[in-house]
Amino acid sequence: MSRTTxxxxxxxxxxxxxxxxxxxxxxxxDPDLATTGALCRMLAEEGADIxxxxxxxxxxxxxxxxxxxxxxxxxxxxxxPDGILELVRALRSEGFAxxxxxxxxxxxxxxxxxxxxxxxxxxGIDGILVTDLxxxxxxxxxxxxxxxNIDTIFLAAPTTPAERLPGxxxxxxxxxxxxxxxxxxxxRAELAAGLEADxxxxxxxxxxxxxxxxxxxxxxxxxxxxxxxxDGFVVGSALGNVIEKTAEVGGDVVEAARDFVRRLDPR
Amino acid sequence: MSTHGPFDDAGRFGPYGxxxxxxxxxxxxxxxxxxxxxxxxxxxxxxxxxxxxxxWGGRPTPTTFAARxxxxxxxxxxxxxxxxxxxxxxxKLNNALGQALLAxxxxxxxxxxxxxAGQHGVATxxxxxxxxxxxxxxxxxxxxxxxxxxxxxxxxxxxxxxTVSSGSRTLKDAINEAMRDxxxxxxxxxxxxxxxxxxxxxxxxxxDFQSVIGTEARAQIVAGAGRxxxxxxxxxxxxxxxxxxxxxxxxxxxxxxxxxxxxxGVATGKHxxxxxxGSPGVLHGTRTYLLQDAWGQxxxxxxxxxxxxxxxxxxxxxxxxxxxxxxxxxxxxxEALDAFHRLSELEGIIPALESSHAVAWVIREASSMDxxxxxxxxxxxxxxxxxxxxxxxxxxxx
Numbered sequence: 241m242s243r244t245t246x247x248x249x250x251x252x253x254x255x256x257x258x259x260x261x262x263x264x265x266x267x268x269x270d271p272d273l274a275t276t277g278a279l280c281r282m283l284a285e286e287g288a289d290i291x292x293x294x295x296x297x298x299x300x301x302x303x304x305x306x307x308x309x310x311x312x313x314x315x316x317x318x319x320x321p322d323g324i325l326e327l328v329r330a331l332r333s334e335g336f337a338x339x340x341x342x343x344x345x346x347x348x349x350x351x352x353x354x355x356x357x358x359x360x361x362x363x364g365i366d367g368i369l370v371t372d373l374x375x376x377x378x379x380x381x382x383x384x385x386x387x388x389n390i391d392t393i394f395l396a397a398p399t400t401p402a403e404r405l406p407g408x409x410x411x412x413x414x415x416x417x418x419x420x421x422x423x424x425x426x427x428r429a430e431l432a433a434g435l436e437a438d439x440x441x442x443x444x445x446x447x448x449x450x451x452x453x454x455x456x457x458x459x460x461x462x463x464x465x466x467x468x469x470x471d472g473f474v475v476g477s478a479l480g481n482v483i484e485k486t487a488e489v490g491g492d493v494v495e496a497a498r499d500f501v502r503r504l505d506p507r
Numbered sequence: 508m509s510t511h512g513p514f515d516d517a518g519r520f521g522p523y524g525x526x527x528x529x530x531x532x533x534x535x536x537x538x539x540x541x542x543x544x545x546x547x548x549x550x551x552x553x554x555x556x557x558x559x560x561x562x563w564g565g566r567p568t569p570t571t572f573a574a575r576x577x578x579x580x581x582x583x584x585x586x587x588x589x590x591x592x593x594x595x596x597x598x599k600l601n602n603a604l605g606q607a608l609l610a611x612x613x614x615x616x617x618x619x620x621x622x623x624a625g626q627h628g629v630a631t632x633x634x635x636x637x638x639x640x641x642x643x644x645x646x647x648x649x650x651x652x653x654x655x656x657x658x659x660x661x662x663x664x665x666x667x668x669x670t671v672s673s674g675s676r677t678l679k680d681a682i683n684e685a686m687r688d689x690x691x692x693x694x695x696x697x698x699x700x701x702x703x704x705x706x707x708x709x710x711x712x713x714x715d716f717q718s719v720i721g722t723e724a725r726a727q728i729v730a731g732a733g734r735x736x737x738x739x740x741x742x743x744x745x746x747x748x749x750x751x752x753x754x755x756x757x758x759x760x761x762x763x764x765x766x767x768x769x770x771x772g773v774a775t776g777k778h779x780x781x782x783x784x785g786s787p788g789v790l791h792g793t794r795t796y797l798l799q800d801a802w803g804q805x806x807x808x809x810x811x812x813x814x815x816x817x818x819x820x821x822x823x824x825x826x827x828x829x830x831x832x833x834x835x836x837x838x839x840x841x842e843a844l845d846a847f848h849r850l851s852e853l854e855g856i857i858p859a860l861e862s863s864h865a866v867a868w869v870i871r872e873a874s875s876m877d878x879x880x881x882x883x884x885x886x887x888x889x890x891x892x893x894x895x896x897x898x899x900x901x902x903x904x905x
C-alpha cells in the first residue's frame with residue numbers, strides 16, 4: 241500500500257533502527273481527560289511509539305475487569321467520544337507527534353460517525369481498531385477509513401484458523417494486532433505456550449505488515465519475549481492497574497505510570 | 508462436510524443479525540454453526556432430542572381454551588399454549604436440551620449460560636444434570652436477588668451460579684460475563700445461550716429449537732378449535748418464546764403481536780420497550796433494535812419481570828417488525844401484575860410475570876377485537892418463581 245500514515249511512517253523509522261514498537265493503551269477519560277492528555281505526553285517522553293486510546297463502552301465483552309472498571313469510571317464522569325476527539329485535536333495543536341489509534345467497540349464508533357460528521361471528522365486519529373468488528377463486517381468501514389487516510393487495525397487470535405489470516409491481513413493497514421491468549425484483556429504473569437510459533441504464522445501471512453502483540457502483557461519479561469518474535473508489544477491493563485491504584489489514593493498518576501513504564505520497557 | 512460460518516447469509520435477517528464478535532470467537536462460532544447444521548439433519552440427533560423432550564421433558568404441552576377469561580373479556584375466544592407445563596416450568600428447556608445435546612455431540616463437557624429470570628439457568632442446569640455435563644450459570648446480582656428461588660434450584664441441580672456485579676447487574680451483564688468466560692475457555696466450553704439473540708448461529712438455532720411450540724400449537728388449535736388463530740400473542744424479551752410460536756405461522760394469514768415490557772411506562776424511560784424506545788445498533792454480537800443513548804451507550808432497562816429486562820431483542824424480530832409482519836407493543840408492570848392475578852383467578856393458571864405481559868395485552872385489547880377471531884397466547888412459563896416477588900410488591904408477608 242503506497243499511502244503513508246503516521247503509523248506506517250513510525251514503523252518505517254523503527255525498522256530502520258531495528259527497534260520494536262511500544263504501544264501503550266489508555267482508557268480515555270480515566271481518571272479524567274486532562275490526565276489522559278498528560279499520560280500521552282509522558283508516554284511520548286518515555287519512548288512510546290503509538291498510543292491506543294480506548295473509547296469507554298457500557299458493554300465491553302472483550303475486556304477484563306481492569307478495563308471494564310476504567311470504562312465505567314469514565315462513563316460515570318460523562319466522558320463521550322466527542323470529548324476524546326477534542327483531546328486529540330488539542331494534543332495535535334500543541335505538536336503531539338505520536339500516532340494515535342482509537343480502540344473501540346462498533347456501537348459507540350458507529351454512533352460517533354453518525355453524530356460527528358463521519359470519518360473525515362476524525363482528524364488527528366491515525367488508526368482505528370474495532371474489537372467486535374471482524375473484517376467480514378468491516379468492508380464499508382475499511383473503505384471509508386482508507387478514503388480518510390486512517391489505518392484499519394484488525395486482529396488475529398490464537399483461535400484464528402490459518403485460512404482466515406490472508407483475509408485479515410488484506411483488510412489491515414498500519415499494523416496487525418495479535419491477541420496473545422484466549423481470553424479478555426488483562427495482565428497475566430505468563431504468556432501462552434506456543435506464542436512464538438503462532439506469531440510466526442501471523443507474520444508470514446502479514447507479509448510486510450508489522451505485527452504487534454497485545455492482551456496480557458504486564459511484565460518486562462513477557463514484553464521481552466514478545467519483542468523477540470513480534471514488531472511491537474501493547475500494554476493495557478497493567479498500566480491501567482497502576483493508574484487505578486494511584487488515582488484511588490490521590491497519588492500522582494502520571495509519575496506513577498512513568499515509573500511503571502520505565503520498569504516495564506525491555507528495549 | 509460443508510462448513511457454515513458466522514457470516515453466512517443464514518445469519519442475516521435483512522439488515523439485522525450477523526456476528527459482531529471479537530476475533531477469538533469467530534472460529535468457535537464457525538465450529539458451532541457447522542456442528543449444528545450437521546446435527547439438525549442427523550436422524551439420530553433429532554430422534555434423541557424428540558425422545559427426551561417427550562419422555563423426560565413432558566412434550567407435547569397442551570393448548571387450552573381459556574373459557575372464563577374469554578367470557579369475562581367478551582371478545583374472541585382465547586387459547587393458551589401451555590409452555591408452563593414444560594419440564595422446569597417454561598419454554599426454555601426446548602432450547603437448553605437441543606443445545607446441550609449438541610454440546611455433547613461436539614465433545615464439550617463444560618456448559619456456561621446466562622440467565623435473567625433464572626428459567627434458562629434452571630433449564631440449563633437441569634439438562635446438564637441429566638447429561639452429566641459441568642454447568643456454570645451467570646446471573647446479574649439484581650436478578651439473583653429477585654429470583655432467589657431459582658438460584659437455589661440451580662444449585663440443587665448441581666450448577667455453579669456466578670453472580671455478576673458489573674454494569675446494570677441484570678441479564679445484559681450476565682451475557683457479557685458469559686461471553687468473556689467463553690473467550691477464555693473456548694477449548695472445552697460450550698456457551699448455551701438462552702434466547703434468539705447473540706451472534707449467528709444462535710438466533711437461528713434457538714428459533715429452530717423453540718419452533719416446536721408453534722408447530723405443536725398449530726396442529727392442536729386446528730384440532731381443538733377447527734381453525735387457525737387470527738392473532739398470535741407472545742411476550743418478547745430476547746424473543747425466543749415469541750419466535751418459537753410465530754415462526755411456524757409465518758405463512759398463515761394471522762396477526763402477530765409481540766408484547767414488550769413497558770415497565771413504569773415508556774414515557775418514564777424505565778422500561779424495556781426496544782421498538783418504541785430504541786433504534787438499530789449492535790449489542791452482544793448482533794445488529795438489532797437497541798435501547799441506547801445518542802452516543803451508542805447501552806441504556807439500563809426496567810421491568811418487574813427479569814426475563815424481559817434486556818436492552819436488545821432478537822434480530823429476526825427486528826426484521827419482522829420492519830416488515831410489518833409482527834406488531835410490537837408494550838404493557839406496563841401494573842398491567843402485567845393485574846394479568847398475573849386475573850389469569851390465576853379465572854383459569855387456575857399462575858402465569859410467569861413474563862407471560863403475564865402477553866396476557867395483559869389480551870386483557871386490554873380483546874373486547875375491541877372481532878369476536879369471530881381467535882387469539883392464541885403463548886403462556887411461556889408458570890409463575891411459581893414469581894410468587895415471592897409479587898407478595899413483596901403487594902406488601903404480603905409470607
